[in-house]
Amino acid sequence: MPRIPAQDLEALFTHVLVTRGCPAETAAISARIMTESSCDGVYSHGVNRFPRIIECIDRGIIKPSATPVRVEGKGGFEQWDGRQGLGNVNAKLAMDRAVELARTHGLGCVAMRNTNHWLRGGTYGWQAADAGAIGICWTNTMPNMPAWGARDRRIGNNPFVIALPRNGGHLVIDCAMAQFSYGQMENAERQGRQLPVPGGYDQSGNITTDPAEIAKTWRVLPIGFWKGSGLSILLDLVGASLSGGLSTYRIGQQGTDEYSEYNLSQMFIAIDADGLVGRMMLTRTVEEVISDLKASVRVDDDQEIFYPGEKEQLTRAENQRLGIPVDDTVWDRIRSL
């Protein structure tokens, strides 16, 4: 698998986006975000997803020259319309604005409707933390998971992110409400692997780690069973209501194929941690907790306990040094775009 230097990947992403009518500045932002996600090891929402983004532009689902507009607001809250622009550029703008609102109001919130897949949700957490803010954000998705007690998929996996700034490397948790993504299950099935923990139900109604069995029912497991189901429903409804946008249900009404996931509703909350309690308080509280976590008795002696976001930082350092590993097929496909 070739390793591509980050700047080469970013330049190619930018170039291809510009050929699709994307303004140079917008293309540069989108390309940087996708490169950074790839650099952090989240290839599924970086380089591997790039061809699909271009396809969505070609099909008119993503409108690369659209810019979001502020609809209304009050104090620290603003409602925005993403106008079907590039999802990652829209989301970056929304978190930038939430941080700006937080500087004035202590905390800020942007609810954005009619936007597109934000790719890696963690991006906007890292972004808030870089600005010295606590970031909390989530998105809804197309219906891709059954509610608790149901067989058919009517709720979203609705990724949820919390980020906390730290001098030695931020803490970021970025997790969907499904135990595994479709991509992870398909990869495991293709490679004949079992999932590391149960990911869904088989046809007899038993939970299983076998991705091939789950593929027969698509009864994927929410995190925490009924808990993740409930969280998914609330995250969806809060985002859709406050943004005045579509719920997962309404997104599902647009169609059922992979190109129907557009006009999403997203929430971005920033709390100005540095401005409110200062970096010294954050440092004191965070460092001793990390030390305590690291002192845990390990299940596997060789397996260190990581804080959320730590593995991404280790991968980032390696990929910055060696280049980003890109699958041959993906790399050929991107160069042909």
Next chain:
Amino acid sequence: MPRIPAQDLEALFTHVLVTRGCPAETAAISARIMTESSCDGVYSHGVNRFPRIIECIDRGIIKPSATPVRVEGKGGFEQWDGRQGLGNVNAKLAMDRAVELARTHGLGCVAMRNTNHWLRGGTYGWQAADAGAIGICWTNTMPNMPAWGARDRRIGNNPFVIALPRNGGHLVIDCAMAQFSYGQMENAERQGRQLPVPGGYDQSGNITTDPAEIAKTWRVLPIGFWKGSGLSILLDLVGASLSGGLSTYRIGQQGTDEYSEYNLSQMFIAIDADGLVGRMMLTRTVEEVISDLKASVRVDDDQEIFYPGEKEQLTRAENQRLGIPVDDTVWDRIRSL
């Protein structure tokens, strides 16, 4: 099991609290909250917990006449010191204040330190929703769960709540980051029942539904395995940093028995949904999603799909009509206090 009318339970709670030096008004608020939680079927954090609350007062861990003070604030954010007052009264005050801040600033946040167990977290979600606000709140706890990859308990189960106002009955999700509470596992073990889904690890390192096996390792499962572990760490650190209070690690330094869980850090966020987007928008978005959920293909034909908070409302109606079922032993104990 006797069924006690809600007003009798509330009157008795109030009376006992007053005998312990609790001011009448504070006692009334605390008693009402515990009665409402019992009425909603959350007995573990209502009537069943009352004797322990009195014990904590008697031991000086809860200071029933303490009132929280505002430490500092900026815009929609305020930091409060709970001064070890009654946890549920403190939390109600904090969410009231967050809602008040939200009326002015669109959204509001109170971070409270040095407070006590808030009993049922959902209470403060229902409260925000009653006021027409979206409520998001969480608390940290003593260390009661291993981090992902660890054997020993260094992170909290940190209950997390999201609530959304609705004319026909609010939507409230109230879930700890552990799959099951210690109380649930102990009940199942006493009754010789298996847990409905895996709740932890046995001594061979396999996940199990057997509460007796989990009791041997206390490796309880976070919701979503590594996901709930990461969420727990972030919820703890955000609350402890912003409140200037104790982290789960620091709470653990106070001791390891059940009376060591005090000086908690809690977060209360309110978004003025009614004021920002109006009840009509909420209604339109929420009702069609609930209808869609209800139309799911059921796993068990006889088992309706509930939205989060619906079961509590059904239990509430029944207990209001028939009285609150109270275990004989618990009832005798409360009357002897």
